Amino acid sequence: MRRRSLLGWLASLAPWRAGAQSASFPGGQAKALRALAAAVLPSELGPRNLESTAVAFERWVREYRPGAEMEHGYGFTRLRWKAPSPAPVYMGQLQALRLTGDAEADRAAVEASLVAANVTALPRTPEGKHVAADLMAFYFRSSEANDLCYRAHIGRDLCRGLDGSEREPK
């Protein structure tokens, strides 16, 4: 097989490979993902909520739809489509982080990795650049995190009815 043909053939496999990794995410990296969650999410969540956040993130990755139309709405006229599944990038990064479950050491490893990847801001939604930043965005941008920060039941992303909205959330 000529080199160009081989490369073309390999490229044609890429979406299939990404799709397969997306469907099976996190594959062999389940433990690493939980160690990452413990390192980058608030300890206030406790083991149960850390676990449920990791599970929700796994589901988010599995249900990701590459190529889906993105919001364009009022004032945003550029049409954009979702990038390929971030699963292969995440799997590679989780493996490379070599997290051990030692919170201190894991945090240092994550920080070094974020610095190396030049990630300095939380994305609006996970975008596939770095698994640690994306897991943090997934949680810290959520309605649940908003409630945790304000120590109140605001329920930003819920449908909550109008009654009681005049009262201070508790």
Added chain:
Amino acid sequence: MMRRYESDVCIIGGGITAAMLAQKLQELRPGISIVVVEAGNKFFDLNRRMEYRERSIRYAENPWPGDFIEDQAAGGVISRTMAVGGSALHWGGTCNRFSEEDLRLKSMYGLHVDWPIEWKELENFYCEGERRLGVSGEPSPLPEDWRSEPYPMPAMAMTYNLTQLKKWAEQSGIPFWSTPQAKNTRPYDGRAQCIRCNTCSICPTGARYSPDFTFQRMLAGKNFLLHDRTLVRKLVLNESKPTVAAAQAVHRDVPNDPIEYRAPVFVLASGYCWSPHLLLLSQCSRYPTGLANGSGLVGRYMCGHAFISAQIEIDAKIYPGMNEQHGLISRQFFRSRPGTPFIRHDLRVWESSAGHEPRLQSPEGKLLLGDSLLADWRERARRGTARVRGYYDVHPDRESSLTLDETSRNRWGDPLPKIAHRADAASEARQPFNRDHFRDLFQKLAQSGNGKILTTGAGNYWDHPAGGCRMGADPAESVCDSYGQTHDHENLFVAGSPTLPNAGCTNGTLTFVALTLRSAERIVQRFRKPA
């Protein structure tokens, strides 16, 4: 093979203007047949909107998948949406009225033009529009903002956040009240009460009005057709007289079978961009610069309003996310005082999380993870933020234009429109004063509540655009009369936003609707009353 459809009224465009017009025409003359032709897709899928909403929140996916036509892109527009329902599929539902000053700029201030309509008459149609859309609101306390009817529904509940913001903002001496919106504060017109989903751009319950509800209801009746995915490419005239004979169209799925719509009355209801565009595309030997363009003003005086925003940190506990889509309004500055420099604007306040969002890095460059990120976030969340915005009057120059861009064509080879807004000389000259006015106003607001301005910014486009087929009494100075009837073709009307000579200083949709409802009463006179 050519397919041909005949109806009494052919409405081109399937947004809120078309919905209101078709509905009222059928009520007034139940026997007439109406066809609405829309280039985009239809979304009659209320049952799936909760799912779309979820995907939009979790993945930033388009909550209206397929609501655009990829090769039908106009330069200078602010929304790509082309679909049954138009921009009112994803609008915020804000239903502010203009004021009499918008219609009397020339006679009151010596600026721009007067509209050929009396305010008192238009006010009746505002009331009708509010009833049809289902507007919940609180009357303005200013006597100049009198209304002849109460709002159809009580105002949206003031959240705890808005109560705090009102308390803060009114310390400046400016009164604020609830912004009127086409959202149900009780079950209304067969649609549900708002349940505060906080995602009004995709309302999953139908509590916020969108035109698909009107169209679905009409489709269940008689004499009404809605052809989606059908692009009207040209209007053609009768050979012997200057009236429109047919609209030539193509279905996006059957491009080799042209379609022709024939009707005694044609109404362009395609908004500020695609209505003048179609007129310009419809050039012929008798009208070499396009139909209805005897004045040369089709695609001229494109209007909108400029805006300046600020994020102001205040001494109040604000809980972001209680109801971000509902805000406060003041119309205190709708009237420019005689003897002072001209300025007119609305003033809006919403809850905001600006400056209080989670961040990955401290200002010193330290990475924040887990507990340290949460602690940093909590510390900053102790104070609240108000998002403040003023939409202010700018009046269009004649050269504020929509033109055919010969370098950009759709798949059919038609040149696409290009919009370039341009303020008239008087508006340009006022810019420094406008900026100073808003700077002082934001400072006054901030100072009155121990606040701090975090950011300010001027919009780089004109919002709530309109114009391109402006109305007027003089055929040399306008495209159509106050009913949208074009001066050049007695059976061709333009409805809604394109007919506005200027775009006011607040959201325009309710005004587009009011003008459309008024046009309907003129159009319907062409058909006999039922016996």
